[in-house]
Amino acid sequence: MAKIVGGINVTHVPYIGRAIAGNLQQDAYWKPFFDGFPPVHAWLDKVKPDVAVVVYNDHGLNFFLDKMPTFSIGAAAEYSNADEGWGIPTVAPFKGDQDLSWHLIDSLIEAEFDLTTCQEMLVDHAFTLPLELLWPTRNAALRTVPICQNTVQFPLPSAKRCLAFGRAINKAIESWDSDARVVVLGTGGLSHQLEGTRAGFINKKFDLEFMDKLVSDPDWVTQYSNEDLVELTGTQGIELLNWLTCRGALGGKVKAVHTNYHIPISNTAAGLLAMETV
């Protein structure tokens, strides 16, 4: 059976795309952010995942409001990035893992998650940038499965539903008849708000507690409604739901391998949390 080696939660601000393209990693603005990654690179070198399951949210590239799924999953041989309209560079396609995609689809629909299945799927910065950050030299052998959650249009799935979804993903991966080593990513957050007169809102205190609790007691998050989470973390801070699903996918106990937290990248509190399954 497949082995889940651990999970990594990481911010996905589009602006990072320009820093990577421009090689700005050691500039004063970017250094505190990019310096968070080498310990995670070292851990990935050690645990050597073959597949990355990436839990993220689309920002209007693959999905429009004419067909807006709560939970969707890719089942393609390859995933292309494309022009998102805000001027960040388009990166090369990523390899899929159709065996795992269909195993997840079969398992998750049986577990009563009402997926939208995507045999073609464009992946936006929320999928590509975390992979670029975690494998700065492209790992051409790495296979991927995109899992997309609606954090754009209310009503969103609740924290409770996302954690249960993550736990069902855990069961599914663990029942996959394969010798693959799987890492799960959750992307976005932490606190930020792009729109309205509260634009620029950040909540360091909550973010730090959230990162802590995510490791030790993820059910803690489910005390909050999505309205609570927006109030606490901003309209885009709610992307922490992707972190929660990723955490659920790691199963019962994990230990933190490395964390980093830096304010600001663009308008965002940039978090990084790598966890190993125990």
Next chain:
Amino acid sequence: MAKIVGGINVTHVPYIGRAIAGNLQQDAYWKPFFDGFPPVHAWLDKVKPDVAVVVYNDHGLNFFLDKMPTFSIGAAAEYSNADEGWGIPTVAPFKGDQDLSWHLIDSLIEAEFDLTTCQEMLVDHAFTLPLELLWPTRNAALRTVPICQNTVQFPLPSAKRCLAFGRAINKAIESWDSDARVVVLGTGGLSHQLEGTRAGFINKKFDLEFMDKLVSDPDWVTQYSNEDLVELTGTQGIELLNWLTCRGALGGKVKAVHTNYHIPISNTAAGLLAMETV
């Protein structure tokens, strides 16, 4: 609060479109089928619904396999029909009910159904023909909400999941702050199989028992897996899942108002079952 007056389950074979367009209702081939409807028309005249919630499956008009939802719901002001490629006439658009659509979306996502929401949606023969059959003179005041279930690509939602989905629709409609009278439709079936060397398969015995049990004990259906149901009713007979969701949406007890069952229309056992809430 809104009132659910009852529900109607009815076949949706594309071929019916040609019979309606050609005024063939009294031809020998069509008469046993069309003669099933006048008692249901009389019942509709009595219960006077303002809104029809239509549970059906798309056959490759609005959805392709690039974005294939398990459960989707329309939230548009109007729903257009379009060319489906098999030469049946295209009919005029149907009016939406956006208040009910969004109330359903809010309620159903809270109840942990992972909907795909559609602010634009083409509706195919499985939506249009039942409405044409039930209101042969177009009721221009009738508002509609399309709810679409995947019966095309396995894995499909289980009978158990569909019945629970229907029951959640029931709760949602009953909590809708409106004086509207709502009828629920479930379309498709009954037994038929279009493809493979078993094409033409029909199971009258099962269909008749199914229609009976649907009224008195819908949970009876949940003893069957979807594979069982395909074996019993054919690859397209599985559209009976739409009937089951419709039945769930009617709540606890119903009484049959009228039934009709005729073999064959095209390759299909054509069923009709009108139920009143009690």
Next chain:
Amino acid sequence: MAPKTKRVIPGTTLFDGDMARKGYALNKMCFSFNSEENRQEFLKDPGAYCDKFGLNEQQKKAVISLQVLDMLAAGGNAYFIAKLGGIYKLDMQDVGAQQTGVTKEEFQAKLVAAGRE
């Protein structure tokens, strides 16, 4: 990876992930037949139209010879294949007869008989 055990239903192949994956290009081509313009383009040169959608040889051969069982074996889905059938004005009883190796009249008689049981 060990093959999953699948439910066997006589004369029937479920359109599941394995089939959906195999048939994607074929079904995508058939989905394009919702448009009259595309249907006309197909009719002008079926082979070129198949190539445009990246069909493999098995799929292309099945399409050009209009063999429904072969299209199904190549991953075709019944609903999408029906759109191709529509181009040639084949109805569901033509398609049923072809797949079961009987005449249309025989196929229809079998359906009528099912109603008498």
Next chain:
Amino acid sequence: MAPKTKRVIPGTTLFDGDMARKGYALNKMCFSFNSEENRQEFLKDPGAYCDKFGLNEQQKKAVISLQVLDMLAAGGNAYFIAKLGGIYKLDMQDVGAQQTGVTKEEFQAKLVAAGRE
């Protein structure tokens, strides 16, 4: 129908069904800005491009005057509006400064301060 009671979050409007319904045409136009060709067509005649997507007067005025708070009030979604911002090379700190009525430097300073708390 009685209005639902909604959670009030200061300085924040949730993009919910009511907003999604109100803003559909505006967001659909902004979704089209994923294509460079469409961005160029918009720039040639923004008013005509708005009309093509059926924007109402409130939406059109907000787009042409590039007032983000007005676009939000007209049902715009932040992610889709950002694609319009991209056409004018506005980054998220320009947009944040505009909405909060401060200079970009002041907006940035506020963000940096949030990291020191």
